[in-house]
Amino acid sequence: MLRHLLAAILILATAGPAAAKPQHVVSINLCADQLLMRLADPEQIASLTYLARDASMSNLSGEARSFPANRGLAEEVVRYEPDLVLAGRYTKRVTTDLLKRIGINVLELDAPRTIEEVEAQIRLVGGALGQEARADTVIREMEQKRLRAEDGAAQLWPTAVVYEPNGYTVGAGSLIDTLLSLAGLRNLAAERGIQNYGRLPLESLVTLSPDVLIIGPPRETPALATELVRHPVLWHMPRPMEIATVPPRLWICAGPDMFEAVAILREAAAEARTRP
Structure with missing residues (x-):
């Protein structure tokens, strides 16, 4: 008995202090x-x-x-x-x-x-901050939103292209591509072989003629980089497009707010399905 007690005291004496939450x-x-x-x-x-x-x-x-x-x-x-x-x-x-x-x-x-990598990152940061329980809460919130987004998925997937200033688009191997799929959209940039972020000439966009064109909101200050997104040819495509406006803040960073972008995209996909 005494031997076990001494051993326990030795363990407590030699153990380092519990990891403290970072304070700065x-x-x-x-x-x-x-x-x-x-x-x-x-x-x-x-x-x-x-x-x-x-x-x-x-x-x-x-x-x-x-x-x-x-x-x-x-x-x-x-x-x-x-x-x-x-x-x-x-x-x-x-x-x-x-x-x-x-x-x-x-x-x-x-x-x-x-989505799995997003959750893993939240757990990583939560652990580093000593806030594991709070990280679990955020992840549960995300999982609930993901289930709602996946509920009632349609059989017909309209095509889509994300078009950003300077003619940039988003292809495969990106979180945005994952969110497009979650919204029930086919990412034509990914099907074209574009990885992550890449350039898509305006002529190629016209040729692809997506069902849904995804752009950001207009900027307060005019700039040449954004003029391409507002080019008149986009309003005279071979067939009508549904325009979805997604604020960058919703999906520029991973987190619960990205499901608001999914909701916008799902609505655009539903509208595109009703077009002749």
């Missing part, structure tokens, strides 16, 4: 901003990117204004004495490499391509 978390990536706000306690958040306050890009722009903003510069990040920095795969390499060299804990997030 800095995000230097727009998508990480939104995950951080959804999962962390407010007092854990030291700073978010300035993009988190942009209502056209962020679903939590109002909440973001409660936290200091940064522009992803290493000298800004260090000022907050972070015990965790959330970055993205395409975040400035100079910043992330420097932060790692000086011993700051950096968690780099990749761009999910499937």
